[in-house]
Amino acid sequence: MKPPTIFVDADACPVKEEIYRVARRTRCQVQVVANSFMRVPPEVTLNVVDAGPDAADDWIAERVQAGDIVITNDIPLASRTLKAGGSALSATGKAFTERSIGAALATRELMEHLRSFGGGGGGPKPFSAADRSRFLSALDTAVQKAKRRG
Numbered sequence: 001m002k003p004p005t006i007f008v009d010a011d012a013c014p015v016k017e018e019i020y021r022v023a024r025r026t027r028c029q030v031q032v033v034a035n036s037f038m039r040v041p042p043e044v045t046l047n048v049v050d051a052g053p054d055a056a057d058d059w060i061a062e063r064v065q066a067g068d069i070v071i072t073n074d075i076p077l078a079s080r081t082l083k084a085g086g087s088a089l090s091a092t093g094k095a096f097t098e099r100s101i102g103a104a105l106a107t108r109e110l111m112e113h114l115r116s117f118g119g120g121g122g123g124p125k126p127f128s129a130a131d132r133s134r135f136l137s138a139l140d141t142a143v144q145k146a147k148r149r150g
Helices: 016-026 055-063 075-083 101-116 129-149
Strands: 005-009 029-034 045-048 069-071 087-089
Touching (some): 005 016, 005 055, 029 055, 055 075, 069 075, 075 087, 075 101
Parallel strands (some): 005 029, 069 087
């Protein structure tokens, strides 16, 4: 049974080191996708894509397969991942599911609309140690679930 591949939408990902740690322990392959060069461990594959707004998302969406895991805060990429049969996790450990993705897409669209009128700003809250811990637990759970589905 092949372990899942973990795809990382890496440009703004605060949990790369945690991903590498889980991948080593669970023997998962990691594909880091970014718009520019970044240092990765020797066992991790770095894929540098063009600097376009959705270049990394498109690269991942074209390659993700059933059972793979995508780490992203990008809701449309999470939706595309679910449609391909993969799992999607945010950097805070929130699992995107078939049940939650519709509401997440609608909320994203509403916030974009509000921002176009100058409202709804402020951005996300600061990343915390609790977020990091929640992410580690969620990634471990996702890997174990993918391995069971095998």
